[in-house]
Amino acid sequence: MTANNKFHLYVYEGDYGLPSLNVECTKCLLYMSMSKVPVQVKTLGNMKHCLLYSAPYFVHKNVSFKTYAETVLYLNTLNYNLDAQLTAKQKSEALALSYLVQSKLRATLEYVFWIDQRNFEEFTRVWYARALPLPFNIIQTKKFKENAVDLIDSLYHKDSTIEVIKDNLNVLATECLSSLSARLGTSNYFFGEEPTSLDVVIYSYLAPLLKLPFPSNSISTLVALWPNLVQFVSRIDAKYLPGLPKESKYIKNEEKMKTSDDEVSYIAISILTFSAMTLAFGFAVSKGFISSKLF
Amino acid sequence: MPSPLIDRISIELGAQEPWPKDVKLFQPYEVEQILLPDNANCLAVQAFLKMCNLEFQVEPRSNAEFMSPTGKVPFIKAGRFVMAELEGIVQFVNGKGISLTDGLDNEQKSDLRAYMTLVRNVIEIAELYICWIDRETYNEVTSVRNGSVYPWPLNHIQNREKKNQVIKKLKVLDWYNKTLEEVHQEVESCCEALSVRLDNKQYFFNGGPTELDALVFGHLFTILTTPLPRNDLAEIVRRYPSLINLVKKIEVEYFKKDSRRL
Numbered sequence: 001m002t003a004n005n006k007f008h009l010y011v012y013e014g015d016y017g018l019p020s021l022n023v024e025c026t027k028c029l030l031y032m033s034m035s036k037v038p039v040q041v042k043t044l045g046n047m048k049h050c051l052l053y054s055a056p057y058f059v060h061k062n063v064s065f066k067t068y069a070e071t072v073l074y075l076n077t078l079n080y081n082l083d084a085q086l087t088a089k090q091k092s093e094a095l096a097l098s099y100l101v102q103s104k105l106r107a108t109l110e111y112v113f114w115i116d117q118r119n120f121e122e123f124t125r126v127w128y129a130r131a132l133p134l135p136f137n138i139i140q141t142k143k144f145k146e147n148a149v150d151l152i153d154s155l156y157h158k159d160s161t162i163e164v165i166k167d168n169l170n171v172l173a174t175e176c177l178s179s180l181s182a183r184l185g186t187s188n189y190f191f192g193e194e195p196t197s198l199d200v201v202i203y204s205y206l207a208p209l210l211k212l213p214f215p216s217n218s219i220s221t222l223v224a225l226w227p228n229l230v231q232f233v234s235r236i237d238a239k240y241l242p243g244l245p246k247e248s249k250y251i252k253n254e255e256k257m258k259t260s261d262d263e264v265s266y267i268a269i270s271i272l273t274f275s276a277m278t279l280a281f282g283f284a285v286s287k288g289f290i291s292s293k294l295f
Numbered sequence: 296m297p298s299p300l301i302d303r304i305s306i307e308l309g310a311q312e313p314w315p316k317d318v319k320l321f322q323p324y325e326v327e328q329i330l331l332p333d334n335a336n337c338l339a340v341q342a343f344l345k346m347c348n349l350e351f352q353v354e355p356r357s358n359a360e361f362m363s364p365t366g367k368v369p370f371i372k373a374g375r376f377v378m379a380e381l382e383g384i385v386q387f388v389n390g391k392g393i394s395l396t397d398g399l400d401n402e403q404k405s406d407l408r409a410y411m412t413l414v415r416n417v418i419e420i421a422e423l424y425i426c427w428i429d430r431e432t433y434n435e436v437t438s439v440r441n442g443s444v445y446p447w448p449l450n451h452i453q454n455r456e457k458k459n460q461v462i463k464k465l466k467v468l469d470w471y472n473k474t475l476e477e478v479h480q481e482v483e484s485c486c487e488a489l490s491v492r493l494d495n496k497q498y499f500f501n502g503g504p505t506e507l508d509a510l511v512f513g514h515l516f517t518i519l520t521t522p523l524p525r526n527d528l529a530e531i532v533r534r535y536p537s538l539i540n541l542v543k544k545i546e547v548e549y550f551k552k553d554s555r556r557l
Contacts, residue, residue, distance in 0.1 A: 067469070092488035096409035099416045147467060154464035157366040179405030 007032075007039040010049060010057040013131050016211045017237065017246045020055075021127065023109065026204040027068045028056045033240045034195050035080040050136040072197065082197050090191050094198040097183065097190070104176035105205040107155055108169045108219055112209070114148035115162075118216040130250040166219070173222055181226040188235060195236070203236050213248075314391060315374040318351040320344070321359045322369040327443050328357060331521050332422040337369040339381050339513025344371075345549040346504045347393050357444035385506050398502035407507050410492060410499070414507075417485040418514045420470055421478050421528065427461040429475065431524045475527075483531050490535040497544065504545070511538070512545040 009032065011025035019029040032039045044050050058064060058071045065071045075081070083091065113124050128144075129137045156165050180202065189195045190202065209220045210233055223229055237244070284290045322337040323329040329337070344351050351371065356362060363370040363379045370379035371387075378387045388394070396404060426437045441457060442450030465471040470478070489511060498504050499511075515538055518528045532538060 088491045089494075092491040093406070093409070095484065095488045096406070096413040096492075100405075100409040100412045103412045103416050150463055151467040154460070154467055157364070175408065178401075179408050182401040183405045185402075 005061060007037055008042065008059040009039050010042050010044060010053040010055050010059075012055045013043040013045060013249070014244060015127065015131075015249050016213065017244045018207055018211050019241055019244065021131075021208070021212075022055060023106075023204050023208065024068050025056045026207065027200055028058065028071055030200045030203055030236070030240060031068070031072060031075070031082065031197065032080075034200065035075065035082050037075060037080050044132065044136075047133050047136075050133060082195060082200070085194070086191060086196060094191070094196060097180075098198055098201045100176060100179065101202055101205050104172045105209075107151060108173045109205060109208060110148040110151050111166070111169050112214060112219055114145045115152055116166075116214075116216055119214045120145070122215045123212070127250050170219055170222070173219060177222060177226055177229065181229055184228055184232060186228065189232075195240070199232075199236065203233060207233050207237075312374060312391075314349055314393070316350065318349070318371055318373045319354040320351050320369050320371045321354050321356050321362060323359050324355045324357060324444070328440055330437060330440060331426050331517060331523070332419050333360075333368050334521065335419065335422065335514040335517040336367070336381065337513070338517055339510045340369050340371070340384055342512050342545060342549055343381060343385065343395075343506050343509035344388075346395060346509060347388055349388065349393070381506065381510060395503070395505045396500075399500060399505075403500060406492075407500070407505060410489065410507050411510055413485060413488065414510050414514060416468075417481050418518075420465065420468060421482045422514070422518070423461055424465060424470055424473070424478050425523070425525065425528060427458055428465065428471070429525060433458075435524050479527060479531060482528060483534075486532060486535050486538060490537050493537050493541060495537050498541070508541065508545060512542055515539075515542050516546065 009028060011020045011029060012022040014020045014026075014029075018026065020026045029041065031037075042049060044053065044055050054066065056068065056071070057066055058074075060074070063074065065074060083094070086094065112119060114120055125141055128141045131137070132140060152165060156168075184190060187193075189199050191198070206223055206229060209223045210230065212220070214220050281290075320337075320340065323333060325334070341351075341353070359368045359370070360366065364377055365379045365383075367380055370377060371384055373387070376387065378384050396407065399407065425432055427433055438454050442454050445453050462471060473481075493499055499507050515532050518532055519539075519542065
């Protein structure tokens with residue numbers, strides 16, 4: 001096989017046991033892992049990749065695709081098809097359910113990632129700032145955030161307040177998750193024992209809510225209420241995405257700093273003491289309380 | 296999809312009262328103003344209310360869109376309560392103890408929800424695409440009708456404003472960069488899925504009509520009967536005889552007294 005003949009996939013990096021922090025990238029990665037495509041994964045971690053590609057970006061021979069849907073269509077022509085054994089009725093259900101998940105959970109995810117002030121400032125922005133090289137982290141973060149704001153704007157009346165939106169998203173997510181849980185029941189995957197593209201889509205939307213440690217997580221803890229969905233995610237993790245480190249790569253330092261908040265930092269105390277002393281001394285000298293021939 | 300920002304208290308309060316006599320359904324003018332997606336949604340709500348045997352009067356207003364609490368038509372005024380869009384109205388009606396989905400189990404209910412989002416996210420978006428992005432349809436139909444209720448300079452401003460809103464929506468849903476063929480493809484796969492689910496039965500679920508039937512009827516009936524410069528959507532729908540049968544059946548059953556004709 002020549003170098004040109006290989007499959008290449010460019011994605012945003014994963015963390016916290018997620019294949020990628022970007023939902024679309026997760027879908028691509030999981031689909032390829034399930035259908036056993038021999039793909040070479042490259043992360044957008046350096047200047048060159050960030051400049052040339054936007055994730056997810058799939059290259060094979062001389063064709064390239066920028067979205068999950070197009071990539072799957074192309075892979076199907078190469079006989080990498082997860083849905084081949086489904087009946088017409090199951091295909092119809094899969095289409096409907098994937099739209100249900102996308103329309104209800106996508107808005108929720110975008111809200112949790114980008115709109116929620118605390119999550120955005122303390123988690124999402126920090127993570128992307130460290131994962132991507134300098135100009136791109138700012139540009140990409142801005143793009144993602146604008147996209148999320150546009151999505152929420154187009155869904156809700158412009159007068160609605162952030163609390164109302166949050167409440168409503170909560171209701172939508174609960175509805176959607178309980179539907180999924182009822183539909184999954186006790187089976188391993190949504191259509192029996194073999195995974196399909198529907199499982200790919202559902203995993204990609206559930207896993208970030210379950211795994212990422214968002215600072216304000218009223219919505220993201222919802223998934224844990226349905227144990228069969230949690231098992232579904234860990235089943236796929238174990239079988240198709242083994243060996244993903246659970247530890248965080250980028251926000252470790254942040255946590256260390258936080259724990260040191262409670263302890264006494266001796267450096268900080270000595271700097272503060274020193275500057276206070278200097279200030280007091282300087283004041284005394286300038287007012288003439290202490291006279292010295294040196295000044 | 297955006298189910299209205301429901302005031303849950305008002306639903307609970309409303310539950311104590313019976314269905315009021317003077318319920319009004321507000322929508323834009325059907326003959327000269329209303330657009331394809333709005334018309335579909337209004338018709339879906341009308342069908343749903345008729346399926347529930349609830350009385351209402353249609354009240355056309357040129358500014359219905361701006362009166363609605365969610366910015367979308369149609370909306371109903373029942374006594375002291377104002378509810379917009381099919382999902383909100385369904386919830387409101389369910390709150391009064393009237394429901395079309397009582398006989399369904401949890402799995403069927405999740406099916407119902409899934410297919411409703413399918414229709415909302417494919418057929419409705421495709422309608423928006425045809426109305427606002429397709430140049431011919433926009434120039435000949437959409438801009439004229441949408442602007443018809445405003446005086447001269449305002450009609451152009453309103454058209455542009457609305458168009459920008461729609462473009463923004465299509466962009467975040469990744470539909471803006473689709474070609475017309477891709478849109479047709481999406482609609483076709485959606486119709487295929489619906490007709491497979493319907494499986495030549497009378498309604499989607501055995502227990503009788505549900506809000507899913509109302510929604511499908513609203514959209515498909517409007518697509519079939521609205522004259523547009525492009526009627527490719529109607530042609531796609533016509534390839535699925537079981538869906539046509541459903542539409543005809545609901546029209547005869549619930550709308551035969553009206554003057555509409557398929």
